Amino acid sequence: MKLSNDLKAFEARLGHSFAQPELLLRALTHSSMSSPTRDDNQRLEFLGDRVLGLTIAQAVLDHDKNAPEGQLAPRFNALVRKETCAEVAREIDLGAVLKLGRSEMKTGGRRKQALLGDAMEAVIAAVYRDAGFEVARALILRLWGTRIETVETDARDAKTALQEWAQARGLTPPSYTETGRSGPDHAPVFTIEARLDNGEAASATASSKRAAEQAAAKALLDRLPG
Missing domain, CATH: 3.30.160.20 (Double Stranded RNA Binding Domain)
Incomplete structure (x- = not known):
């Protein structure tokens, strides 16, 4: 299948070209747009949360080899929480390509933190399913960027x-x-x-x-x- 120009532009912002573009479409489809013939992104969100978690857990361990678990856990939580996922989503303008039902469109769904965070996790899963863990891991580390190095020593909320x-x-x-x-x-x-x-x-x-x-x-x- 061929992607529309706006989705091709999103691929460029994301930094990954999909061999299976249907995965990207599914990752961007909110449940308000699902139908018997159109899957939403909830299952991918579930998987993406785990791919993100493993990547970030490894990253915080590698960044500070002497930190005790009591410091690592809040850093990890700060990096994987929904707010951070939504921040990353905004940086790549993910909201512009979300597939939303009319009710979500009317209530500003493209800007909602929860929808953006969930969709970001779903996109991570789509990359994982499309190209494997190492590609997904590299994408996460690039998109999260300096957040990993600058997360506060005590990142408790x-x-x-x-x-x-x-x-x-x-x-x-x-x-x-x-x-x-x-x-x-x-x-x-x-x-x-x-x-x-x-x-x-x-x-x-x-x-x-x-x-x-x-x-x-x-x-x-x-x-x-x-």
Whole structure:
């Protein structure tokens, strides 16, 4: 089968030309576009998550041969989490070629973090099925680039770190409250306040509640002692 010009351009951005282009089409097809004759990308996403995980686990081990498991695990988690996959997807403009149903198109599916992250994992699996593990591994290392070298020594997410800070001082876990919401329905922006029962609080804004909570937790951590 022949790919359209936009998919050929995506192959160039991705850095892989498919011998089996039907794999790429499947990787880019969201469940909202699936049908009895059109497979969606969910099974490929499942496989791609494992290919990504093995590649990143090996990469973080190789990059720091002396780091204990307690440091390796949060680094690994930071590199494979959905937010990071979505960042990589945006860098290669994956959203522009997603195959979405009408409902997802209307609600801004091409920009949704979850859809982009899932599709990125599916594309990784498609490359793996098309050309084998070493090609998929090389592609991941190239696309993730300096993230592997620059991931923070302690890459625990900010919410976990803030909860541990509070527990170490006998405080209850922090609370997260939505204090504002703006923007259109298909692209909302959330403001979240993180608060400790000692009165300390900080707010942050992001395009998803999860990201806003993480940003608020980090803002609060930055002003706390220790």
